[in-house]
Amino acid sequence: MDIEYFLELFFSGLTRGSIYALIALGYTMVYGIIQLINFAHGEIYMIGAFVALIVAGVCTIYGLSGFAILVLAAAIAIIYAAAYGYTLEKIAYRPLRGSPRLSPLISAIGMSIFLQNYVLLAQTPDFLPFPRLIPSFAFMDPVAHIIGSPELVILITTLITMVLLTLLIKKSRVGKAMRATQQDLSMARLVGINVDRVISLTFVIGSVLAAIGGVLVASYIGQVNFYIGFLAGVKAFTAAVLGGIGSIPGAVLGGLIIGWSESFAAGYFSSDYEDVLTFVLLVVILIVRPAGILGKVRKQKV
Amino acid sequence: MLSLQNIQTYYGNIQALKDVSIEVEEGEIVALIGANGAGKTTTLMSICGITPPRFGEVYLDGDPIHELSPEGIVKKGVVQVPEGRRIFPDMTVLENLEMGAFLRTNKRQIQQDLNYVMTLFPILEKRQNQLGGTLSGGEQQMLAISRALMARPRVLLLDEPSLGLAPLIIKQIFEIIRQINKENNTTIFLVEQNANQALKLADRGYVMENGRITLVDSAESLLANDEVRRAYLGI
Numbered sequence: 001m002d003i004e005y006f007l008e009l010f011f012s013g014l015t016r017g018s019i020y021a022l023i024a025l026g027y028t029m030v031y032g033i034i035q036l037i038n039f040a041h042g043e044i045y046m047i048g049a050f051v052a053l054i055v056a057g058v059c060t061i062y063g064l065s066g067f068a069i070l071v072l073a074a075a076i077a078i079i080y081a082a083a084y085g086y087t088l089e090k091i092a093y094r095p096l097r098g099s100p101r102l103s104p105l106i107s108a109i110g111m112s113i114f115l116q117n118y119v120l121l122a123q124t125p126d127f128l129p130f131p132r133l134i135p136s137f138a139f140m141d142p143v144a145h146i147i148g149s150p151e152l153v154i155l156i157t158t159l160i161t162m163v164l165l166t167l168l169i170k171k172s173r174v175g176k177a178m179r180a181t182q183q184d185l186s187m188a189r190l191v192g193i194n195v196d197r198v199i200s201l202t203f204v205i206g207s208v209l210a211a212i213g214g215v216l217v218a219s220y221i222g223q224v225n226f227y228i229g230f231l232a233g234v235k236a237f238t239a240a241v242l243g244g245i246g247s248i249p250g251a252v253l254g255g256l257i258i259g260w261s262e263s264f265a266a267g268y269f270s271s272d273y274e275d276v277l278t279f280v281l282l283v284v285i286l287i288v289r290p291a292g293i294l295g296k297v298r299k300q301k302v
Numbered sequence: 303m304l305s306l307q308n309i310q311t312y313y314g315n316i317q318a319l320k321d322v323s324i325e326v327e328e329g330e331i332v333a334l335i336g337a338n339g340a341g342k343t344t345t346l347m348s349i350c351g352i353t354p355p356r357f358g359e360v361y362l363d364g365d366p367i368h369e370l371s372p373e374g375i376v377k378k379g380v381v382q383v384p385e386g387r388r389i390f391p392d393m394t395v396l397e398n399l400e401m402g403a404f405l406r407t408n409k410r411q412i413q414q415d416l417n418y419v420m421t422l423f424p425i426l427e428k429r430q431n432q433l434g435g436t437l438s439g440g441e442q443q444m445l446a447i448s449r450a451l452m453a454r455p456r457v458l459l460l461d462e463p464s465l466g467l468a469p470l471i472i473k474q475i476f477e478i479i480r481q482i483n484k485e486n487n488t489t490i491f492l493v494e495q496n497a498n499q500a501l502k503l504a505d506r507g508y509v510m511e512n513g514r515i516t517l518v519d520s521a522e523s524l525l526a527n528d529e530v531r532r533a534y535l536g537i
Contacts, residue, residue, distance in 0.1 A: 173404075180390050180401050186352060187388040192376035192405040192453065 004146060009267040010260070011147040011155075015220075017259020018158035022213035023236035024243070024251035025165065026206025032182045032246040033202050035101065039108040040088055041210060042233020043115035044081050046226065048211030049130070049218040050119060052077040056131050070133035074215045078208050084115075085207025086200055094196070112230070119226040126225065133219040154216045161212055162252065165205070169248070174201060182246070238282050244295020253293060257281065303328040303489055304349070304380070304457050309358030309368070311341075311348045318344045319355065320513045324491075326457065331483050331490040333500040333521065335534055336510035342493040343385055345510070346459050349491075350382050351375045362457070377405050379456030385465060385493075387446040391435030395426055398434045398445055402452030412452070419448035422478055440471035447475070451482065457489045458482065464496045472496070476503050497534035501525045509534075 023045055030038045052073035059069045092111045096104045134150040169175040181188040181198045189195050217232070218224045235258060243254025258278050265277040291297045304326040311319040319341050326332045336342050347353040349360055351372040360368040367375050390398050399419065403412045420427040423444040429437060437445060443463060450458060460479065464472040476499055483490050494500035501507050501521040509517035509530060517524065524530050 176393075176397065176401065177404065179393060183390045183392055184388055187384065187390065188401075189352060189372040190350060190376070190382050190384060190388075191401050191449070192373040193401075194371070194373050 005267070007146045009263045011151055012267075013260035013263030014256065015151040015154050015259070016262060017239075017256035018155060019213045019217050019255070020232075020236045020239045020258050021252040021255025022158055022161065022209045022216075023232055024239040024255045025162075025248065026210050027237050027240040028243070028245055028248060028251040029178075029202050029206050031240070032248075033178070033185070033199055034093070034097075034104075036093060036104050037108065037237065037245075038088075038093075038203075038206070039105070039233070039237075040092070040111035040115055041206065042229035042231075042236070043112050043119075044084055044088070044207045044229070045210040045214040045232055046119065046224070046229030047084055047115065048077040048081040048207075048214030049224045049228065050123060051080040051211075052215040052218060053128060053130055053224055056133060060131065066133065066135050069131070070215075070219065073133065074212065077211045077215050081207040081211030081214070082204045085203040085210075089200055089203040094199075112233075116226050116230065123226065127223045128225065130218040130222050130224050132222060150220045154220060157212065157216060161209065165209070166248075168205075174198070178202060235278070238278065241292055242282055242285055244292030247292070247294045247296070250292055250294035303330075303363060304491065305361040306345070306349065307359045307361070309345075309348055309355035309360065311344055311353055311355045313353070318353075318513055319348060322358070322510075322513070322515055324508055324515065326489055326491050328489055329483070329487045330506065331480070331492065331504045333492045333494055333497075333504035333507040334510055335494055335497040335500055335507060335524075335530075337534075338495070340510040341513040342510055343461055344513075346382055346384075346461050346491075346493055349375070349380060349459060373405065376453055379454065380459065381450045381453045381455035381457070382459040383446045383450045383461060383463065385461040387439075387442040389434035389437065389442045389445055389449075391433065393434055394431050395434060395437070395445055396430045398449050399426075399452050402449035405453065411454075415452055415454065419451050422451075422481070423448055440467050440475075443467060443471070443475055444478075447478070447482075455488060457491060460490065460492045462494060462496075463492070464494065464499060472499060479503060497530070498525075 023041065026041045027038060030036060055073040055076045056069050059072060088111055092107045093104050096107055134153045137149045140149045140152060169178060177188070177193045177198050180193060181195055185195060236255065239254035239258045240251045242257060243250030261277045261281055262274040266274040285293060306322055306324040308321050308323055309319055310317060310321060322345060334342050334345060344353060348355045351370060355368055359366055362378055362380060367378055367380065390401060393401070399416060403415065406412055425441055426445060426448060429441065434442070434445060463475055463479070467475065479490060480503060482488050492500055492504060501524050504521040507519065507521050507524045508515050509524070517530065519527065
């Protein structure tokens with residue numbers, strides 16, 4: 001077996017996987033708190049990528065270049081996505097709080113379709129080229145056939161993001177409020193946590209992560225259209241379920257497993273099989289461990 | 303101090319509380335006893351704003367609190383230890399206690415109260431870095447009471463603190479409740495199926511049946527009351 005080829009596939013899988021993990025975190029955090037699969041989450045990711053594209057276009061006109069554009073585009077994409085996530089929860093899910101679980105789920109699917117078509121109409125149905133904002137570092141040249149500069153930037157960015165997220169959840173006051181709400185929502189209210197605010201915050205954080213993922217992927221793949229959110233969303237959702245929905249380490253693990261399975265399937269068999277392997281894996285794991293790899297079986301007390 | 307005036311609480315179209323009026327004076331221990339499904343837990347949840355009453359009012363020191371949010375009510379000093387303890391299972395004992403003080407900001411006072419609850423229940427200090435879900439039932443009850451105390455309650459609401467505990471632990475818990483009441487002049491409103499224990503601890507008692515208050519009296523008189531003895535004390 002060619003070790004360099006293996007490493008190349010390994011790093012490309014790791015890169016994809018870490019992006020899936022970023023998006024999967026949004027699914028899993030929301031599910032952990034309100035037991036809702038936010039099907040419109042992939043669209044937030046897509047909107048993040050589009051906003052970044054527009055900002056990058058404007059910046060190029062003004063003659064900014066390279067890294068400055070990437071940072072600025074990402075920052076504005078994050079703000080937009082956060083606002084979308086916040087509004088989404090407020091108008092599509094909050095009014096349905098306390099109604100049967102199917103209602104917000106249908107509302108989520110509705111919002112997903114709405115946002116896709118909104119971007120389709122407001123922008124274009126075509127694929128748009130996304131500028132390659134991540135520069136090539138000279139020091140990466142010797143290993144560029146195994147791991148390129150864009151992969152390195154994506155890996156470092158996702159790593160930093162996840163460390164910050166972990167610190168936020170473990171150490172900060174709002175993080176503790178989020179964990180308390182996730183573990184027992186009405187008890188959280190009884191100790192004086194404003195649960196509505198925690199839920200809003202969860203949507204905002206998930207959207208920020210999705211936007212970061214959107215910008216990274218768009219500048220890595222080099223093109224965007226209104227439909228990218230659906231595909232990425234399905235993969236990331238699969239990652240969240242695979243790892244155990246509601247579990248944060250589970251989302252990261254699930255994302256990485258899917259990234260690797262895709263990459264190795266494409267590299268050793270054929271790219272036609274990358275999705276097949278992913279979903280075969282999902283089916284197998286759900287048969288063996290229905291709660292996902294790191295998921296907890298919730299005991300229902302009667 | 304705490305006054306419920308003709309409250310009526312509904313779950314959808316089903317009325318759970320019918321014209322419930324309860325008065326609890328400052329520094330008092332008052333027990334609410336009744337059978338399963340009588341509406342005792344709903345009464346507490348109505349006070350705390352989790353299932354706010356559709357009609358009627360709840361006053362604290364004359365100020366209406368029935369329209370406040372649950373966190374607004376906690377801020378006013380009305381704090382509940384709910385039925386089944388409801389410890390945050392994946393948080394440590396220390397974190398559970400910190401959550402009790404969620405709305406407070408004075409770090410020094412919080413530390414002071416932390417020390418206080420750990421002298422009340424020394425076992426919590428030993429277990430402080432253990433996950434809440436790994437504690438025994440009795441320890442969880444101690445943690446639940448301590449968590450509520452971390453909010454510096456003026457009125458402490460307790461829902462079935464004896465549920466599922468060994469007799470010796472029940473005795474200990476009730477002893478501590480009395481101590482909290484004496485030492486801090488914390489007003490206590492206690493809901494219990496264990497009528498005997500509750501009435502021995504309380505100054506006064508209310509009896510609830512099918513969402514209505516059917517009897518109010520001093521705890522002693524209730525313990526001597528034939529009806530109560532037959533229905534709730536099994537004598």
